[in-house]
Amino acid sequence: MKKYLFLLMCSVLGYSGISAAETPLGLENNISIKSPGNPAVTYSLQENNGILKSQTELPLEIRQTQSTSGNVTKVTVTLTAKDIVYYNFEQIYSLAGVKHNDCQFYMPGFWYHRNLRSPEEAPSFHTSDSWQVREDRLSAPLTGIYNDKTGDYYTVLRVDKFENESLTPHNFGETILTDKTSLGFTGFRNINGQSALVFGFPYHEAPKTYIRKLTLNPPIQAFEKLEKGESRQLVWEIRKGNAKDYSGFVADIWNYSYDTFKPQQVATAYDTALAKEILSNFFTESYVDKSDLKYFSGVHMRTDDCKSTGSVEVGFVGRVLLNAFNALEYGEETNNAGLVQKANSIFDSYLKHGFTPNGFIREFVDYTHNTETDIYSIRRQSEGVFAILNYLDYEKKKGRSHPEWESKIKTVLDNILKLQGSDGSFPRKFDDNSKVSDKSGGSTPSATLPLTMAYTYFNNKSYLESAKQTAVYLEKELISKSDYFSSTLDSNCEDKEASLYASTAMYYLSMVTKGKEREHYIDMAKTAAYFCLSWYYVWDLPFAQGQMLGDVGFKSRGWGNVSVENNHIDVFIFEFATVLDWLAKERNEPRFADFSSVIKTSMLQLMPVKGHMFDIGKVGYYPEVVQHTNWDYGKNGKGFYNDIFAPGWTVASLWQMLSPQRVEKYFNYKK
Numbered sequence: 001m002k003k004y005l006f007l008l009m010c011s012v013l014g015y016s017g018i019s020a021a022e023t024p025l026g027l028e029n030n031i032s033i034k035s036p037g038n039p040a041v042t043y044s045l046q047e048n049n050g051i052l053k054s055q056t057e058l059p060l061e062i063r064q065t066q067s068t069s070g071n072v073t074k075v076t077v078t079l080t081a082k083d084i085v086y087y088n089f090e091q092i093y094s095l096a097g098v099k100h101n102d103c104q105f106y107m108p109g110f111w112y113h114r115n116l117r118s119p120e121e122a123p124s125f126h127t128s129d130s131w132q133v134r135e136d137r138l139s140a141p142l143t144g145i146y147n148d149k150t151g152d153y154y155t156v157l158r159v160d161k162f163e164n165e166s167l168t169p170h171n172f173g174e175t176i177l178t179d180k181t182s183l184g185f186t187g188f189r190n191i192n193g194q195s196a197l198v199f200g201f202p203y204h205e206a207p208k209t210y211i212r213k214l215t216l217n218p219p220i221q222a223f224e225k226l227e228k229g230e231s232r233q234l235v236w237e238i239r240k241g242n243a244k245d246y247s248g249f250v251a252d253i254w255n256y257s258y259d260t261f262k263p264q265q266v267a268t269a270y271d272t273a274l275a276k277e278i279l280s281n282f283f284t285e286s287y288v289d290k291s292d293l294k295y296f297s298g299v300h301m302r303t304d305d306c307k308s309t310g311s312v313e314v315g316f317v318g319r320v321l322l323n324a325f326n327a328l329e330y331g332e333e334t335n336n337a338g339l340v341q342k343a344n345s346i347f348d349s350y351l352k353h354g355f356t357p358n359g360f361i362r363e364f365v366d367y368t369h370n371t372e373t374d375i376y377s378i379r380r381q382s383e384g385v386f387a388i389l390n391y392l393d394y395e396k397k398k399g400r401s402h403p404e405w406e407s408k409i410k411t412v413l414d415n416i417l418k419l420q421g422s423d424g425s426f427p428r429k430f431d432d433n434s435k436v437s438d439k440s441g442g443s444t445p446s447a448t449l450p451l452t453m454a455y456t457y458f459n460n461k462s463y464l465e466s467a468k469q470t471a472v473y474l475e476k477e478l479i480s481k482s483d484y485f486s487s488t489l490d491s492n493c494e495d496k497e498a499s500l501y502a503s504t505a506m507y508y509l510s511m512v513t514k515g516k517e518r519e520h521y522i523d524m525a526k527t528a529a530y531f532c533l534s535w536y537y538v539w540d541l542p543f544a545q546g547q548m549l550g551d552v553g554f555k556s557r558g559w560g561n562v563s564v565e566n567n568h569i570d571v572f573i574f575e576f577a578t579v580l581d582w583l584a585k586e587r588n589e590p591r592f593a594d595f596s597s598v599i600k601t602s603m604l605q606l607m608p609v610k611g612h613m614f615d616i617g618k619v620g621y622y623p624e625v626v627q628h629t630n631w632d633y634g635k636n637g638k639g640f641y642n643d644i645f646a647p648g649w650t651v652a653s654l655w656q657m658l659s660p661q662r663v664e665k666y667f668n669y670k671k
Helices: 002-013 246-261 274-284 321-331 337-353 378-397 403-419 445-458 461-477 496-510 515-533 576-586 590-602 647-657 664-668
Strands: 025-035 040-046 052-053 058-067 072-081 085-099 103-107 111-113 131-134 142-147 154-158 173-176 186-189 194-201 211-212 214-217 220-225 232-241 311-313 364-366 376-379 429-431 434-440
Touching: 025 058, 058 085, 058 131, 058 186, 072 085, 072 220, 085 131, 085 142, 085 154, 085 232, 103 131, 103 186, 103 246, 131 576, 142 186, 142 194, 142 246, 154 194, 154 246, 186 214, 220 232, 232 246, 246 515, 246 590, 274 321, 274 337, 274 647, 311 515, 321 337, 321 364, 321 647, 337 403, 376 378, 378 403, 378 445, 378 664, 403 445, 445 461, 461 496, 461 515, 496 576, 515 576, 576 590
Parallel strands: 173 220
Antiparallel strands: 025 040, 025 085, 040 052, 052 058, 058 072, 072 232, 085 194, 085 220, 103 111, 103 142, 131 186, 142 154, 154 232, 186 194, 211 214, 311 364, 376 429, 429 434
16 A cells, blocks of 8 residues: 555656656566576565665666656666676556556557457457567657546657667577667556556567567567676656547657657668669569560569569559559650550550459459459559559640540449448458458548549549548548558558558548638648658667668668558558648648658668669569568568568559659649
């Protein structure tokens, strides 16, 4: 009872402006000491005049100081070895009076609410209500706990230079690191029904460690070696605030994290012209014309040789039609007749052979195994229509008409309209007869873009009404609930792409509306943008020598994690950098524009060019699965790529980023 009252007083007084010396946070401290070849022993530590001691004499001295400024308390711990020691240090900040069941949780780029959209084979409340993870899984080394009952939140953020990493001998159990690391751990814990922040150093993942897609391993606890007389200083910031809802909480924490790390642009040698010139080699070398559908081969290929495969995909990771438009536009800009011919042959082949009996776009064809999907998706259909409408608008402005294409696209659009639910959502998957096999609405915002574009191109208000209905659904089910999910097709969980599409959808609707309606779309775009931003790294992760990404000086800032299931970073950006620049002006958010400039420079770092191929087999075939933490698809692990990749979408994503005026030009938008 005494401990409970002490923690309650610390929680209340620690943020009242009273000096830290008078009201220190009530932190529980533990240290685990490992003797090689033996199980580790954990000791509880008690604070006495700034020194943390155990009842047992320990081979190291531990000092702790706290200093409070406003609503932030800085906790500094210094460990100094009296003898050689292998240690793992842990701190627990119990939130007095805060019931775990009243809380939602947040680890940026990895954990939202309770991760209940994710299966039990991935980190979620399905497996446990207490989780702690290594910091490099997260877009900022931070954990937040949000109290639904009061709006109060608490965060812990570690501050360091993050310069070192160690190769790990084992991926579970107790392991002594081979070298220095800068990575600690962070998370939350249910302690007898009360919520707590838990954090420490070096990393300790529990109750499981996530090593590859839908594969949870037993926990791992790392031990760092300190030589006699050697010291290690650790610094955390514990912050308290209040937000009206979870969305406001995430927005506030992103601003705080951004201001703490202050990510700067990454110096690269690529302006837009040079970047497009290099990427265009993908169009030249990946073109395949052996089948009824002509295509740029951009899926299921090996990173080491980048040989074309027999698979062609319209949207998602293939983006063949968007790349055909990119190649056409670029070919005409640069007088490259070869690229123009390739692009036109792709469009011609899809016009003739690219549709199902009922008029949907053929989404994925594998000519090597003579198979083809018969389950279609709102995302790939939408991305296909999006590409064709860009193509048709471009052609019309060049004085070239395509009535057959317009008829085909109207059929696809009519099919799409028939799938829309009364709540405005679109099902995730269906067959050629429009029989729904996955009614989940998380992919709905992908349809908003082509519907808005179709309204402008065909001057048909039914498309705009459908797009506006999607906005009603998005506001009610995704944005107001801060629940962005199931947009990516190879997982069904919390993901970046749902929030990116939601924000972009509102951007598109703002292009065709006015007054209060437009202002409302802008506000929703901003709310969704914060969630999308939360997936993008504001700090640079450390890599060990021998991990290729570290050896080449890769900086992770500006790259986004993918989803809870797929714990790697990539260059999925498309129009989002443009949306950030637009929101920066519309809502006076300079951080958005500043971070957009970080993204636009950082995402060009791994451009494969002669002499700097970054382990990619061909020039311009931009890498996809960038494995930045202890997770992989089954090959290579941290600091490398998976051996199979899909440059079709990476080239399309970067190309869209490098074409920031494209959307406004399409809508003839006048500022």
